[in-house]
Amino acid sequence: MTGDLLDLDLLWVTGKGGVGKTSIAAALAEVAARSGRRTLVCEMDAKGALASAYDVDELSFEPTQIAPRLHAMTMSTEDSLREYLRLFVKIPFIGRIGPLAKTFDFVADAAPGVKEILGVGKLCYEVREQHYDLVVVDAEASGHIVSQIGAPKVIADLVQVGLVRDQTQWMLEILNDPTRTGVAVVTTPEEMPVTESIELLGRLRRETGAHAAAVIANRVLPVMFDRREQEIADRLDEAVDLLVGATGPGAPMVLQAARFIEARRRTGAGHLDRLRASLADTDDVAETLPIITIPELFARAPGRRVVSLVAETLVEELDVEVADE
Numbered sequence: 001m002t003g004d005l006l007d008l009d010l011l012w013v014t015g016k017g018g019v020g021k022t023s024i025a026a027a028l029a030e031v032a033a034r035s036g037r038r039t040l041v042c043e044m045d046a047k048g049a050l051a052s053a054y055d056v057d058e059l060s061f062e063p064t065q066i067a068p069r070l071h072a073m074t075m076s077t078e079d080s081l082r083e084y085l086r087l088f089v090k091i092p093f094i095g096r097i098g099p100l101a102k103t104f105d106f107v108a109d110a111a112p113g114v115k116e117i118l119g120v121g122k123l124c125y126e127v128r129e130q131h132y133d134l135v136v137v138d139a140e141a142s143g144h145i146v147s148q149i150g151a152p153k154v155i156a157d158l159v160q161v162g163l164v165r166d167q168t169q170w171m172l173e174i175l176n177d178p179t180r181t182g183v184a185v186v187t188t189p190e191e192m193p194v195t196e197s198i199e200l201l202g203r204l205r206r207e208t209g210a211h212a213a214a215v216i217a218n219r220v221l222p223v224m225f226d227r228r229e230q231e232i233a234d235r236l237d238e239a240v241d242l243l244v245g246a247t248g249p250g251a252p253m254v255l256q257a258a259r260f261i262e263a264r265r266r267t268g269a270g271h272l273d274r275l276r277a278s279l280a281d282t283d284d285v286a287e288t289l290p291i292i293t294i295p296e297l298f299a300r301a302p303g304r305r306v307v308s309l310v311a312e313t314l315v316e317e318l319d320v321e322v323a324d325e
Contacts, residue, residue: 182213
């Protein structure tokens with residue numbers, strides 16, 4: 001099922017802050033483009049992290065070509081409003097619409113879902129018009145994604161008739177179709193990210209109608225020792241003097257570091273086991289929901305190199321064929 005991620009029309013990527021969701025979203029978009037799909041990746045919070053991930057200048061509402069078949073953009077409420085008025089209300093605008101945008105902000109603060117629906121509507125519009133084969137969304141963090149992706153449902157519940165109702169209806173048809181839209185939840189093998197991911201997976205279907213498509217476990221430490229090697233490592237304290245004599249005074253420190261990393265790996269594995277158990281026990285998530293594993297890269301800072309390394313792992317995990325470019 002992992003390969004099905006790239007067969008969707010719209011893929012939301014979310015996760016607790018700091019788990020690397022932007023790098024994952026950028027890498028997923030890169031893999032999709034390399035597999036031959038026309039791909040758009042959009043940053044919703046406009047913080048500039050997506051541009052940094054690709055090592056490019058500041059992105060804008062107008063998509064920028066990053067690589068063959070790959071475009072990137074950042075969401076803008078004002079530009080979304082301008083485009084909505086031009087496309088659906090047939091009102092032409094020249095230049096900035098600052099006064100109208102300020103009025104809109106005032107209304108949006110009073111009515112839940114109004115501001116979010118512009119961003120969601122822009123993405124759904126790109127899907128409906130088939131401008132791209134796949135739209136990847138570097139979405140809000142898991143604490144805000146429910147209100148973001150659930151905005152059309154909130155508006156549809158509030159407004160029962162008229163133009164606004166009609167607009168939200170076609171969005172919901174896209175968002176609630178598991179063959180077209182999915183949510184990838186990014187986590188790390190740590191207590192709080194896993195706990196937050198479990199809570200989010202339980203809320204997604206109930207509160208938004210959207211379907212989880214995958215869990216992506218990022219920064220997973222590799223197994224250092226097999227069973228036999230672990231038994232040897234456990235007995236090394238008995239031969240520490242021999243180690244010092246053979247390799248130098250740093251041997252105990254190296255041994256201690258290896259044990260620390262292995263202990264951290266085991267703790268992380270326990271958190272991922274808890275996540276798997278939760279997926280098996282809940283009715284809100286499909287039993288076949290895959291967990292995709294991305295190893296710890298030990299990179300000093302995010303950027304295009306990290307995105308490329310994550311993309312190479314995703315090529316194997318998703319079992320997709322890509323072009324060498």
